[in-house]
Amino acid sequence: MSNDNRPLTGLRVLDFTHVLAGPFATRILADMGADVVKINSAQRAVGTQDPKHPYYLMWNRNKRALALNLTTDEGKTVARELCLQADVVIDNFSAGVLDRWGIGYQAIHEHNPQAIYVQMSGMGDGGPWSKFVTYAPTIHALAGLTHTTGVSGREDIGIGFSYNDHQAGLHGAVAVLAALEQRNRTGIGHRVDISQFEVGVNFLGPSLLDYFANGATARPVGNDLPYDAAAPHGCYPCKGGNPNPDKIPGLGERWIAIACMTDTQWSALKTVMNHPQWAAHTELDSVKGRMAHKQTLEQQLSSWTQDQDAYELMARCQAAGVPAGVVQDGADLLERDPQLAGAEFARPMDDVHPELGPTWIDALPIHFTKTPCNEYHRVRAIGEDNAAILQDWLNMSAAEVAKNQTDGVLE
Amino acid sequence: MPLSGVRVIDLTDERGIYGAKLLADLGADVVRPEPPEGDPLRQRGPLTATDKAAQTSLWHAFFASNRRFFTLDLDTASGREQLDQLLLRADIVLTCDNAFAVKEADLAKRSAQRPELIVIDVSSFGTSGPWKNYLAPDLIAGALAGAAATTGDIDTPPLKGFGELNFMVSGAYVAIAALAALAKVRKDGQGQRAEISVHECIASCLEHVLMFYWYAETMQRPEGKVLPRRGALHWSDAYAVMPAQNGSVMVTPAPDFDTQLMWLIEEGVQEDLIDPKYQEPENLRLRVERSMQILRAWAAGKDARELFLQAQERHCPYGWVLPLEAVAENPQLAARDWYRKLTINDQTITAPGAAYHFSNTENEIELPLSPHTAAATDAAAILSDLGWSAS
Numbered sequence: 001m002s003n004d005n006r007p008l009t010g011l012r013v014l015d016f017t018h019v020l021a022g023p024f025a026t027r028i029l030a031d032m033g034a035d036v037v038k039i040n041s042a043q044r045a046v047g048t049q050d051p052k053h054p055y056y057l058m059w060n061r062n063k064r065a066l067a068l069n070l071t072t073d074e075g076k077t078v079a080r081e082l083c084l085q086a087d088v089v090i091d092n093f094s095a096g097v098l099d100r101w102g103i104g105y106q107a108i109h110e111h112n113p114q115a116i117y118v119q120m121s122g123m124g125d126g127g128p129w130s131k132f133v134t135y136a137p138t139i140h141a142l143a144g145l146t147h148t149t150g151v152s153g154r155e156d157i158g159i160g161f162s163y164n165d166h167q168a169g170l171h172g173a174v175a176v177l178a179a180l181e182q183r184n185r186t187g188i189g190h191r192v193d194i195s196q197f198e199v200g201v202n203f204l205g206p207s208l209l210d211y212f213a214n215g216a217t218a219r220p221v222g223n224d225l226p227y228d229a230a231a232p233h234g235c236y237p238c239k240g241g242n243p244n245p246d247k248i249p250g251l252g253e254r255w256i257a258i259a260c261m262t263d264t265q266w267s268a269l270k271t272v273m274n275h276p277q278w279a280a281h282t283e284l285d286s287v288k289g290r291m292a293h294k295q296t297l298e299q300q301l302s303s304w305t306q307d308q309d310a311y312e313l314m315a316r317c318q319a320a321g322v323p324a325g326v327v328q329d330g331a332d333l334l335e336r337d338p339q340l341a342g343a344e345f346a347r348p349m350d351d352v353h354p355e356l357g358p359t360w361i362d363a364l365p366i367h368f369t370k371t372p373c374n375e376y377h378r379v380r381a382i383g384e385d386n387a388a389i390l391q392d393w394l395n396m397s398a399a400e401v402a403k404n405q406t407d408g409v410l411e
Numbered sequence: 412m413p414l415s416g417v418r419v420i421d422l423t424d425e426r427g428i429y430g431a432k433l434l435a436d437l438g439a440d441v442v443r444p445e446p447p448e449g450d451p452l453r454q455r456g457p458l459t460a461t462d463k464a465a466q467t468s469l470w471h472a473f474f475a476s477n478r479r480f481f482t483l484d485l486d487t488a489s490g491r492e493q494l495d496q497l498l499l500r501a502d503i504v505l506t507c508d509n510a511f512a513v514k515e516a517d518l519a520k521r522s523a524q525r526p527e528l529i530v531i532d533v534s535s536f537g538t539s540g541p542w543k544n545y546l547a548p549d550l551i552a553g554a555l556a557g558a559a560a561t562t563g564d565i566d567t568p569p570l571k572g573f574g575e576l577n578f579m580v581s582g583a584y585v586a587i588a589a590l591a592a593l594a595k596v597r598k599d600g601q602g603q604r605a606e607i608s609v610h611e612c613i614a615s616c617l618e619h620v621l622m623f624y625w626y627a628e629t630m631q632r633p634e635g636k637v638l639p640r641r642g643a644l645h646w647s648d649a650y651a652v653m654p655a656q657n658g659s660v661m662v663t664p665a666p667d668f669d670t671q672l673m674w675l676i677e678e679g680v681q682e683d684l685i686d687p688k689y690q691e692p693e694n695l696r697l698r699v700e701r702s703m704q705i706l707r708a709w710a711a712g713k714d715a716r717e718l719f720l721q722a723q724e725r726h727c728p729y730g731w732v733l734p735l736e737a738v739a740e741n742p743q744l745a746a747r748d749w750y751r752k753l754t755i756n757d758q759t760i761t762a763p764g765a766a767y768h769f770s771n772t773e774n775e776i777e778l779p780l781s782p783h784t785a786a787a788t789d790a791a792a793i794l795s796d797l798g799w800s801a802s
Contacts, residue, residue, distance in 0.1 A: 007591040007592060007594055007595040008591060008594060010598075011594075020618065028587060032591050047666065053629075054622045054625070054626035054629050054630060055622065057622075057626070058621070058622050105772075106772060109771075109772055123743055124743075124747055124768070125768075126746065126747055127742075127743045127744075127746035127747045128742055128743060128746055129723070129742070129743040130743075132723045132728075133723065133726050133727065133728040134728055134730070135650070135663075135665075135728050136618075137643065137645055137650040137661045137663070137728075137730060138661060138728045138729065138730035139730065140661070140730070141652065141660070141661040141730030141731060141732045141733065142730050142731060142733055142738075142741075143733075143738060144733055144734065144735045144737075144738040145572070145573065146643060146652060146661065146730075146732050147732055147733060147734045147735065148573035148574075148735065149562065149570065149572050149573045149576075150563075150567075150570065151567050151570070154564070154567075155652060155654075155658075155659040155732050156564075156642050156643050156651070156652040156653070156654070156659060156732075157562070157563060157564055157567070157570065157642050157643055157652075158562075158642075158643045158652065158732075159561075159562055159572055159576070160561030160562035160563070160640050160641075160643075161558070161561045161562075161617055161618040161619060161620065161646075162618040162619075162645075163558075163572065163576060163616070163618075165618065166580070166615075166616035166618065167579070167580065167583060167616070170580070170583035170584065170587065170616075171433075171583065171766050171767070173587050174433055174437075174583065174586045174587055174590065175767050177587065177590030177591055177593070177594060178413040178414055178437045178590060178767075178769075179413060179769070180590075180594050180597075181413060181414055181417065181590065181593055181594070181597070182412075182413040182414070182769070184594075184597045185415070185416065188771060190413070190769050190770060190771050190776065191769070191770050191771070192767055192768065192769050192770075193767070193768040193770070194766065194767055194768075195747070195749075195766075195768075197743065197744075198744070198747075198749055198764065198766055199766045201738055201741075201744065201749075201763065202763050202764075202766050203574065203575075203576060203579055204573070204574065204735060204738065204763075205473040205474075205762075205763045206455075206456075206457055206469050206470045206473045206474075206574065207457070207573075207574065207735055208735065208738070208739060208761075208762070208763050209457070209469040209472060209473055209753070209760065209762055209763070210457035210469055211735055211736060211739050212739065212760045212761040212762065213457075213459050213460070213469060213755070213758070213760045214457065214459065214460040216457065216460075217734065217735055217736045218573070218735045220573065221573070222567070222568075222570060223550060223568065223570055223571055225456075226456075226457075226573060226574060227455070227456025227457045227458075227470065228454075228455060228456050230548075233550060234550075234568065235550075235554065235559065235568040235569045235570070236568070237568075246633070248633065248634050248639065249565040249639065249641070250565050250639025250640055250641065251634060251635075251637065251639050253639075255554075255559075255560075255568060255569050256554075257550050257551050257553075257554035257555075257559065257569075257571075259548050259550045259551055261548055318542075318544075318545045318546065321546070322546075323545075323546035323547060323548055323550075323551045324551065325545070325547060325550075325551035325552070325554040325555035326554065326555060327554045327555075327559050327560050327569045328554065328555055328556070328557050328560060329557060329560040329620070329637045329639075330557060330560075330617075330620040330621055330623055330624040330636060330637050330638075331624060331636055331637050332557075333556070333557050333614055333620070333621070333624075334621065334624055334625075337555075338540055338541050338542065339536045339537060339540045339541075339542050339543075339608070339610055339611075340610070340611065340614060342537070342539060342540040343537055343540075343608065343611060345611050345614065345615075346621065359625075360621070360625040362614065362615050362621055363611075363615075364615075365584060365607060365608060365611035365612045365614075365615050366584060366587065366588040366591070366605050366606075366607055367605060367606040367607070368588075368591075368592065368603055368604075368605045369603050369604045369605065369606075370601060370603035371595060371601075371603065
């Protein structure tokens with residue numbers, strides 16, 4: 001986009017990704033200055049691929065839009081020419097799709113040995129499940145994250161948002177950047193096969209080591225630490241927060257998380273509580289004693305917190321050296337959180353969308369001191385940048401672009 | 412390896428150590444100094460159970476993989492000199508505020524002396540603002556940044572993810588910041604510092620949470636701008652974990668409701684889903700609700716494994732809810748040789764593999780897992796061996 005000094009300015013990324021994981025990876029690269037060309041088509045622009053869908057708006061800012069009809073031979077030819085000019089080609093299709101289009105790593109490497117290919121399929125390239133279709137909830141289930149995140153006896157809780165999609169995106173960005181360093185040293189662009197499933201399984205690393213070393217099988221522990229002793233360590237109810245006239249379960253509740261990681265923090269919490277009699281037992285002065293009486297501790301603490309204002313209580317606890325935090329929801333993050341406000345983390349985009357009006361930014365949480373990444377451009381319509389991209393990347397004339405447009409290649 | 416020759420000093424705690432791991436596992440030469448009393452993270456469970464006298468932290472073995480450790484006594488002149496030697500030759504320094512040796516490293520001075528140096532500084536809430544000194548272990552970090560509010564069910568408190576899921580997000584951003592800054596150094600020789608707030612990192616990875624607030628009108632939710640925790644039910648209402656025979660399955664009619672409907676018709680359990688009213692766009696929510704109701708009853712009579720495999724054969728993105736021991740024995744991971752061998756105290760065990768498979772046109776690039784060791788005390792020898800010493 002503009003000629004700036006961000007870390008990845010000048011890096012050409014050809015982006016065949018869709019939904020969340022892949023687009024999040026390329027959003028991060030785009031935020032840091034890369035010229036990310038997002039391939040879409042009128043045919044595929046439904047659901048989360050529709051540039052007006054909130055999902056698309058969230059993860060496709062700062063990219064340029066090229067419409068390419070890859071069902072046509074001409075479309076595939078343009079795609080191939082773009083691959084020959086790309087530093088990075090990235091997709092999150094099932095393994096093998098780019099190969100079938102004749103633009104896979106092997107086919108392109110011969111002519112553009114510097115091209116880095118990152119493939120972020122659900123299951124990776126190879127293995128009996130390689131063609132399986134996955135979204136984040138699928139991966140959470142298969143990777144053990146659903147089974148372990150919850151409370152004893154429940155298999156139906158798991159993580160309440162698409163954690164693994166974001167993490168696969170972050171790992172995709174790491175892969176691109178590591179391959180760039182490798183290319184800088186060797187002159188060769190490599191192919192990186194990322195299995196989103198393997199990314200997810202990796203998050204249970206210590207538990208897997210425990211299984212293989214000790215035969216131990218991890219089970220859900222609610223808000224406890226799975227292996228270390230800390231008490232109290234949980235979420236406790238506070239005085240109700242927002243109105244909930246329709247009585248929708250869970251809305252309007254207020255909770256505070258408190259985590260005494262040391263005996264000193266417990267002692268400080270006792271002071272905040274004004275030394276109630278139930279907390280005076282010397283047995284509770286050690287974490288061992290507190291773990292032994294965990295249920296009583298939780299009940300007493302909940303009784304104490306339930307009539308208090310969560311934000312005030314958090315401030316009192318933190319002032320006394322007790323780790324505590326309000327369980328904030330989306331409205332809290334955007335309306336009450338002083339840290340996010342101070343960092344201008346969330347704000348409307350200056351580049352107003354011509355049809356939708358203001359759209360929104362959650363800023364890149366990396367603050368470079370010399371090359372700040374603070375440019376945000378709105379999501380583009382299907383094919384909105386066709387002419388500019390084809391001119392920049394392929395030196396294609398306006399007449400050629402127009403012909404391709406007429407021939408249905410660029411739609 | 413992708414990052415061979417990149418020299419990294421790891422001065423992180425739980426909030427950033429996963430970033431150092433990502434760099435180390437990709438081949439960077441990562442050194443992690445420890446205080447004479449030992450790295451406190453070596454106390455984190457789970458521990459090896461085989462030798463009670465010399466238990467080793469498996470948490471540390473995972474997060475501090477592929478590192479060189481040595482003891483650095485910063486109360487001594489030689490200790491300070493060794494830190495100096497490290498800082499004179501590092502490409503990247505990763506820090507968390509208040510972690511070991513960060514203050515003594517005086518990185519502002521180092522950055523001024525060596526403009527090519529990259530420093531990534533992690534804090535819980537940034538360096539300004541009323542919460543800047545708040546204490547935030549993983550539970551608190553996840554609560555304040557919006558993750559806990561989404562997780563759990565109506566009859567449970569808000570829940571944290573199992574293990575270190577929040578800090579693994581900030582850790583991943585650490586690796587991205589370091590490598591993006593390295594790309595800049597390779598381009599024009601200009602190093603720099605970057606600040607990372609764990610709070611912002613987690614808030615940037617909440618999928619629907621900010622989206623619902625910003626685009627509430629489009630989402631048309633009865634809840635308004637905030638979706639409360641409600642078990643495994645996805646924001647679209649079209650993904651839910653359902654009990655089956657011999658386990659549970661994450662069942663979904665998305666993204667292709669018609670494929671799912673055909674399957675139900677084949678088995679004669681479609682009930683009223685073929686009513687044309689469900690095809691009307693304005694009845695999408697009704698269709699989702701009715702589909703999930705029918706699917707729940709249908710799944711209850713199926714074997715979990717069979718249901719999962721049959722769904723995948725039809726390209727439906729179902730997921731079998733696997734316990735850890737099944738993940739450990741998973742055929743897909745086995746076929747891809749994902750698990751590796753890790754030596755800890757002369758014992759070799761199976762260990763998680765890398766999240767990446769790098770290859771060129773001929774070979775896959777091996778990303779080895781070096782033995783996990785105790786901290787050595789002969790720092791000078793290690794520095795010399797690494798080629799980091801002044802001599």
